[in-house]
Structures are given as structure tokens and as C-alpha cells.
Amino acid sequence: xxxxxxxxxxxxxxxxxxxxxxxxxxxxxxxxxxxxxxxxxxxxxxxxxxxxxxxxxxxxxxxxxxxxxxxxxxxxxxxxxxxxxxxxxxxxxxxxxxxxxxxxxxxxxxxxxxxxxxxxxxxxxxxxxxxxxxxxxxxxxxxxxxxxxxxxxxxxxxxxxxxxxxxxxxxxxxxxxxxxxxxxxxxxxxxxxxxxxxxx
Amino acid sequence: xxxxxxxxxxxxxxxxxxxxxxxxxxxxxxxxxxxxxxxxxxxxxxxxxxxxxxxxxxxxxxxxxxxxxxxxxxxxxxxxxxxxxxxxxxxxxxxxxxxxxxxxxxxxxxxxxxxxxxxxxxxxxxxxxxxxx
Numbered sequence: 541x542x543x544x545x546x547x548x549x550x551x552x553x554x555x556x557x558x559x560x561x562x563x564x565x566x567x568x569x570x571x572x573x574x575x576x577x578x579x580x581x582x583x584x585x586x587x588x589x590x591x592x593x594x595x596x597x598x599x600x601x602x603x604x605x606x607x608x609x610x611x612x613x614x615x616x617x618x619x620x621x622x623x624x625x626x627x628x629x630x631x632x633x634x635x636x637x638x639x640x641x642x643x644x645x646x647x648x649x650x651x652x653x654x655x656x657x658x659x660x661x662x663x664x665x666x667x668x669x670x671x672x673x674x675x676x677x678x679x680x681x682x683x684x685x686x687x688x689x690x691x692x693x694x695x696x697x698x699x700x701x702x703x704x705x706x707x708x709x710x711x712x713x714x715x716x717x718x719x720x721x722x723x724x725x726x727x728x729x730x731x732x733x734x735x736x737x738x739x740x
Numbered sequence: 741x742x743x744x745x746x747x748x749x750x751x752x753x754x755x756x757x758x759x760x761x762x763x764x765x766x767x768x769x770x771x772x773x774x775x776x777x778x779x780x781x782x783x784x785x786x787x788x789x790x791x792x793x794x795x796x797x798x799x800x801x802x803x804x805x806x807x808x809x810x811x812x813x814x815x816x817x818x819x820x821x822x823x824x825x826x827x828x829x830x831x832x833x834x835x836x837x838x839x840x841x842x843x844x845x846x847x848x849x850x851x852x853x854x855x856x857x858x859x860x861x862x863x864x865x866x867x868x869x870x871x872x873x
Contacts, residue, residue: 569754589767596779
């Protein structure tokens with residue numbers, strides 16, 4: 541992952557700086573992954589914070605190369621824990637939760653996207669930046685729509701760059717299931733993009 | 741469709757969306773710093789304990805066992821207590837039932853026209869048995 545060594549048998553234990561570098565590298569993608577799943581920024585931040593604390597407390601002394609799959613496993617478990625808690629809570633407050641407004645980015649103000657695209661950090665032409673921003677928005681929306689296991693497999697495999705075996709270990713399923721989930725996710729995304737006239 | 745190629749393009753696009761805004765970025769930074777503060781603990785233990793690591797590990801294992809054993813012991817104790825309470829309750833009910841029966845017989849004997857001496861008479865007892873058959 542991101543240039544990490546795969547042969548970790550004799551890897552040195554992670555120092556504080558190495559752990560810091562690892563967390564700094566992974567935190568934003570972890571936040572996005574949690575956000576795709578839970579669709580609430582505050583909850584997603586809480587989940588990432590929990591995952592970081594658990595990694596540092598329990599596995600902080602592991603070799604650096606072992607940190608990515610460990611962190612992903614903790615993160616995915618934290619996301620699943622959130623849904624379990626939510627399920628229990630919803631048994632008690634079904635009526636209230638059905639009346640509560642959904643914090644879904646599907647109805648996000650397009651001006652926000654335009655604002656980001658026109659930000660000072662963007663050095664490209666405004667049209668290209670807008671196209672890129674719209675494409676990102678579309679891809680993120682389609683990723684949110686994927687079934688949870690497909691999304692999890694696709695992001696772990698291709699965004700976090702875990703190999704098939706690591707992804708299977710994180711997800712607690714077979715390598716064959718990982719390949720199937722990834723293939724279905726990729727096809728679903730390609731079909732959705734094609735329907736909008738976009739071919740990557 | 742080449743899955744890997746397609747996925748790499750998706751990844752490239754997703755990477756452009758990592759500009760998450762100052763509020764979220766600040767919270768992530770704070771979370772990272774808190775996590776790093778917790779990282780000191782195992783490092784210090786590792787450095788200071790040396791030979792004692794074995795003991796610490798046993799302690800850690802024992803602690804994890806205690807987490808299972810203590811609730812299990814509480815559960816067993818509660819089950820035993822419940823069973824004993826039920827047995828005591830049943831015994832008390834049995835004694836009360838017997839006392840009520842004796843009381844009923846005594847009442848019948850005392851309120852009947854037959855003199856008490858008649859019940860002590862053996863011939864009367866045998867007659868009573870025959871009559872009841």
C-alpha cells in the first residue's frame with residue numbers, strides 16, 4: 541500500500557513518527573470511506589478517531605508494514621459497530637428516526653461543488669476543474685449507492701491498494717468473494733457512468 | 741472492461757476529492773495527535789520491563805480471562821441463588837399446605853357430633869374402613 545513493503549516478517553516496530561506518518565497518509569481516505577458508508581460527517585469523524593485510537597493503543601507497536609491491513613480491519617469493524625448500534629437504537633425510536641431529515645449528500649447544493657472547484661488551490665482551467673469536480677461528485681455518489689460489501693471490497697482493493705489476500709482478511713471472507721465483489725462494483729460503476737455518457 | 745485500469749482511474753478521481761475542508765481536517769489532526777499520545781504507553785512498557793515482559797504478558801492474559809470468568813461466576817452464583825430461593829419457597833409452601841390440612845381435620849373433628857373418644861376406639865376405626873369401602 542502506497543509504497544509499503546509486503547515482506548514484513550523482519551520489519552522493525554513502528555516508531556511514533558512512523559505511526560504518525562501512516563495515520564496522516566491514511567486519515568482522509570479513511571474519513572471518506574466512513575463517510576460513504578454512514579453518510580454523516582460527524583459520525584464518520586468519530587469512527588476514524590476511534591479506529592486511530594484503537595490502532596495506537598493495541599497495535600501501535602506492530603511493524604509498519606502490518607499497520608495498513610490492521611487499521612482497515614479496525615475501521616471496517618468500527619463502521620459495522622456503528623450500524624449494529626444504529627439498528628438497536630432504531631428499534632426504540634423507529635418513528636422518530638423515520639421523521640428525522642436524512643443527511644444525504646445526494647441533495648447537496650451544486651454551488652458548493654462549484655465553490656470547491658474554483659478554490660485558490662486549483663490551478664487548472666475553470667471548465668476542466670468543474671468537469672473534474674462533477675465527475676468526482678458523480679463517482680462518489682455512485683460509490684455510496686453500491687452495496688456495502690461491494691463498496692468495502694472495491695475501496696480496500698483499489699483505493700487502499702491492499703492485495704486480494706489482505707482485503708479478504710480485513711473483510712473476513714474468501715479471496716474469491718473479494719474478486720466477485722470488486723468485479724461487480726467495477727461493473728456497476730462503469731454502467732452508471734456510461735448511463736451519464738462518461739467512459740473512463 | 742479492464743477492471744484494474746478502470747479502478748485506477750476511479751482511484752485517481754477519488755484522490756482529487758481528499759480536500760475535506762478545514763473543520764474535518766482539524767478534527768482528524770486532533771484525533772491523530774490523541775492516538776499518538778496513547779502510542780507512548782506500550783513503547784514505555786516495552787523499554788522498561790525487559791525480563792518482566794513475560795509477567796506482563798501473563799498479567800494481560802490473566803486480565804482477559806478475568807473479563808470472561810468474573811461475569812461467568814456471577815451468572816453461576818445468580819443461578820444457584822435463584823434455585824435455592826425457589827427450593828426454600830417450595831418447602832415453605834409445602835409446610836403451610838400440611839398445616840392447613842391438619843387444621844381442617846382438627847376443625848372437622850372438633851365441630852363434629854361424634855365424641856373424640858370414638859376415634860380412639862379400634863372397633864370404630866375398623867368399622868369406618870369397612871364403611872368407606
